[in-house]
Amino acid sequence: MKQKVYPSKIIATAKSINVTKLPWILYIDKKLLPTCGGIYFIGTDQEPTAYIGQAGSLKTRFIGHHRKTAFEQLVDECGQKDVKIRYWQAPLMPKSELVLFLSQLESYLIENSKTRFNYTANSLPKTPFQSRHRTYYGPIYVQLNKLGEYYVPKSSDGTSGFYFSLEKIHMAENAIKYHSPTFIISSGTWKDALYEYENNLESEWKQYSTLYFLEVKFQARWINYVGQGGMEDYVLSGNQATFYRIFLNEHPGFKEFSIKYLRTGLTNCSKSDFCETLLNLTR
Known part of the structure; x- marks a missing residue:
C-alpha cells in the first residue's frame, strides 16, 4: 500500500506535541472539556494514547461518542482516577482550514502511535493474552x-x-x-x-x-x-x-x-x- 504523504506543517506540529505534558481532565469529568477544537488523547499515565481523536469542539465531541463503550471499559479496567483525556488546542484558523488540518494531524498521529482503540496496523493487540488450549469445543x-x-x-x-x-x-x-x-x-x-x-x-x-x-x-x-x-x-x-x-x-x-x-x-x-x-x- 502506498504510504500517505503529509504536509510538513502537519509533521512538525505532530512532533511538537508532548502528550504527557498536555492539559488533561479525568474521563469521568469530560463535560468540563473546553469548547475549542483540537486533538484529544484518551488513556492512562502508563498508556496515554489508548485512543487518539480530533474534534472541532472538544466539549461536544463526547456527546454520543462511537467509542463510548470502549472508554467505559477502560475506566472499569483501570479505575475512574486513572483514565484521562489529554488535549491539544488547535491554533485559530478559518473553519474550512481547521477541519482539514485536524483530520490530517489526527491521521498522522494515529499512524505513528501505539493505540488500542483506533484499530490501525500499529494498534496494540486487541486481546492481551494468547489463545489457549480449549477443553470444550461445542457452543457456549x-x-x-x-x-x-x-x-x-x-x-x-x-x-x-x-x-x-x-x-x-x-x-x-x-x-x-x-x-x-x-x-x-x-x-x-x-x-x-x-x-x-x-x-x-x-x-x-x-x-x-x-x-x-x-x-x-x-x-x-x-x-x-x-x-x-x-x-x-x-x-x-x-x-x-x-x-x-x-x-x-x-x-x-x-x-x-x-x-x-x-x-x-x-x-x-x-x-x-x-x-x-x-x-x-x-x-
Whole structure:
C-alpha cells in the first residue's frame, strides 16, 4: 500500500506535541472539556494514547461518542482516577482550514502511535493474552442480566433457567441441541451490588463503574413456554445448575470478552478464549 504523504506543517506540529505534558481532565469529568477544537488523547499515565481523536469542539465531541463503550471499559479496567483525556488546542484558523488540518494531524498521529482503540496496523493487540488450549469445543452461551433481575431459581431437582426473548429462539434451540454450558452474568453499579449482596463485597471493587458477577452455570436442556393473558414468556432451562458469585472484572481477558459478547440477552460466546476461564471457574 502506498504510504500517505503529509504536509510538513502537519509533521512538525505532530512532533511538537508532548502528550504527557498536555492539559488533561479525568474521563469521568469530560463535560468540563473546553469548547475549542483540537486533538484529544484518551488513556492512562502508563498508556496515554489508548485512543487518539480530533474534534472541532472538544466539549461536544463526547456527546454520543462511537467509542463510548470502549472508554467505559477502560475506566472499569483501570479505575475512574486513572483514565484521562489529554488535549491539544488547535491554533485559530478559518473553519474550512481547521477541519482539514485536524483530520490530517489526527491521521498522522494515529499512524505513528501505539493505540488500542483506533484499530490501525500499529494498534496494540486487541486481546492481551494468547489463545489457549480449549477443553470444550461445542457452543457456549451467556446471558447478561442486571443485578437483582429475576431469573428462574434452582429447584430441588437441580434445574435452573432464565427468560429470553422470542428473537433469540434459534440460539436457545441450538443450546438445547448440544446441551451447551450456559452462564448467567449479572452487572450493575457498586450500589446495585451492595443492595444485592449487602456487605459481601471487596472495597477495591468501588473503582469500577460497572461490576460483573458470574451467577449461574447450567446445561441447557429444554424451553418452557409460560403463557398468560395472551402473552408468552420463554424460559431456557437446564440441569446440573450451580450458583456462584464470582467477581469477573479482574480476570485477564474479561474486558475484551465483555465488549464483544456481553449484550443484554442470550449470546453465543463460543469463539472467545475467555470461555475457558468461565469453564475453569465453575468446574
